[in-house]
Amino acid sequence: MRLPSIRAIASVLATSCLLVSAHAADVQAGKAVAQAKCGQCHAAGDWEGEDAPSLDSLMRDIVAGKVKHRTKLELTPTEIANIAAYWASGGK
Numbered sequence: 647m648r649l650p651s652i653r654a655i656a657s658v659l660a661t662s663c664l665l666v667s668a669h670a671a672d673v674q675a676g677k678a679v680a681q682a683k684c685g686q687c688h689a690a691g692d693w694e695g696e697d698a699p700s701l702d703s704l705m706r707d708i709v710a711g712k713v714k715h716r717t718k719l720e721l722t723p724t725e726i727a728n729i730a731a732y733w734a735s736g737g738k
């Protein structure tokens with residue numbers, strides 16, 4: 647029997663890391679960033695009914711310049727995921 651290639655193992659590992667990180671968003675860290683950078687104009691309660699994945703992709707599009715925003719947003723993917731988790735939680 648041939649052993650699975652390193653490449654196949656690496657890709658399985660990479661996929662599971664991605665899945666884990668998607669669930670590991672840090673609501674408290676998101677709260678801190680959102681309050682510092684976005685709180686002047688947005689409150690967590692403004693995003694009622696929005697889920698984390700759609701907020702996440704919206705913020706990515708803003709950062710990438712694909713969606714217009716009042717100010718230029720500079721956020722790391724981790725900050726985006728954390729803010730999305732915080733806003734989707736309704737700010738509790």
Ligand code: HEC
Nearest residue numbers: 680683684685686687688704705713715716717719721729
């Ligand atoms: C100077 C004010 C201001 C700041 C600061 C600000 N925003 Fe906004 N943002 C707005 C306005 C105005 C809109 C458009 C009206 C609305 O949807 O409330 C908006 C809309 C958005 C939208 C929805 C875009 C759409 O097309 O539906 C997202 C997502 C967003 N902002 C994210 C952020 C994030 C993340 C931060 C902090 C890193 C931030 N904003 C900081 C003013 C601001």
